[in-house]
Amino acid sequence: MNKLILRTASRYLLPLLLLFAVFILLRGHYLPGGGFVGGLVAAIAFVLHAFAHGLRTTRHLLRIHPGYLMPAGLALAIGSGLLPVLARGRPFLTGIWHPEPLAVIGGIGTPLFFDLGVFLVVIGASLTILFTISETR
């Protein structure tokens, strides 16, 4: 297979796909999308990069082992659920929103951070699985 096209394309596709993943993550609160789909798209971006440039380059690009994204995402999701309990004495998972929406990103609140946690867990889990499979081949 001629890898030149794939290599060149993946170099441009990686940032584009990651941007798209973030877009899906942010739009997910009221519209279709969210952390799970966004995380899958981001994972696909890295998998595509690994196909073109080899696993080692992608691992180097990621810097940390993707496995650690799972506890980090879980901790972020739990934290965003516990914040209303600890800060306001409200029930678990109550949404606390910043009063004014920010430009581009939109409303910022604990549900966004919960979704971000899901995003990280999905990237971590799918990359760990895919990297492990392609390593043992």
Add this chain to the structure above:
Amino acid sequence: MSGPLILQPVLFHLLLSVLMLFLWRQPRYHRGISAVGSALSTLFALALWYRVEASGWVVLQAGQWPAPFGISLVADSFSATLVVLASVAGLAVSLYAGRAIGMARVRFGFFPVFHFLMMGINGAFLTGDIFNLYVWFEILIISSFVLLTLGGEKRQIQGGVKYFTLNVLASVIFLTAIAVLYGLTGALNMADLALKMDALDNRTLVRISGLVFLTGFGIKAALFPLYFWLPASYHTPPSAVSALFAGLLTKVGVYAIFRIFTLLYPKDFFIDSLLLALSVGSIVVGTLGAWREDDLRRTFSWLIIAHIGFILGALALRDARTLSGGVFYLFHDIIVKTGLFLCAGVILRITGTASIKASGGVMEALPRWSLVLAIPLFALAGIPPLSGFWPKVSLLAGSADQGAWVYAGALLAGSLATLWVTARVWSGVFWKAPPSGMEVKEPLVTAGRDRALLWPVLMLALVSLGMGLFPEPVQSLADRISTGLMDREGYIRAVLPTLSMQ
């Protein structure tokens, strides 16, 4: 601030798992974290139990969404007591696993998955939303499958495939029943469902959905005739894992049957008769299976099936006295079955063989500790001062009052058969001289670090002994729980305070 208290049994285990995932490369810390964490979570569970005993109910509406719309977490005495017992059993398993589980399994995440499983068990006990219950069951299946197959031995995979196939099938059936109910009522909150289902005209469809639930939960609780995955899989993993499964996993299915069939399907002659017949069937096949089995842990696995029949038969009779016997038996069974499989683990280490015929000499190797190991064994048979005796009295007296002679007969025959099986295990494993050629690995257990394996067994034996010697508080708790289960109004009012019953 009742919120955090009901969250702790669920969230605390999740936090422990997250901490251990961060320490993935340092597995030597996992044992300590798990032991300390399990002890703390037992204290939290006790705190929740005291709160529930003081105020009757602890309800949390997650995300501040009011009851029929959001997900409710509900702790009544039944849930709270089961959470306490699960934490005690979990603590014993965690302490035992800290010694017995090899470093290879710890490195592949035994303890994080163990705490995910504990989270799932507590979540299933506490949720008030039927779809959420399904989600907890999924968490249970996935983490238990990992624990069952971790280590990758051939027989583990063989057992795991049967376990996973049947349990996923059960989940699909359970989900189908939820879908039917949602289609009929548009509700998922259990209290809301209970109200809306009463108003339905199409009783046939309601009854069919009940049968679908019974099939799904029946597989999970290893009820006759869909029990065969249990003796095929529970003896394959390390004993710490079997103990957890035997003590808690099938009991989650039993809890779900208790909750759903008291709240959503109160007193339906057809469903109750069917449940009674299936319970009697479970008692019969369970004891017959244990009768002819030679493998130690498989023998105990068959007895699980028989005793599930004891418990569910009590529900089928729909009588407060029998039901309280069933609830008491459930409490006793969680502690004793966990202890029994931990015992089996110790015995396997001493004798080195799973076969009852080929083993022996444990009494000689461990004269004093054998008495401790005997407590779960004889509590199972229901010998009077131990915890199995009292619930059987209530069960027998209650079923005789109801004129349910078949069930009462099965109960008596099942108890006698259990006694016979435990006597066989006692004489075969403890009394009999070890067959020539087998070396009893006595120093392995009595000296050195393996001695610590005996402490969790002692802990569970003491709990069982306490329940047997002081049965009155447990009996009155079981009485209160069974009247609470029979009277749905309290539950519905606690979850939906704005709605009044018509």
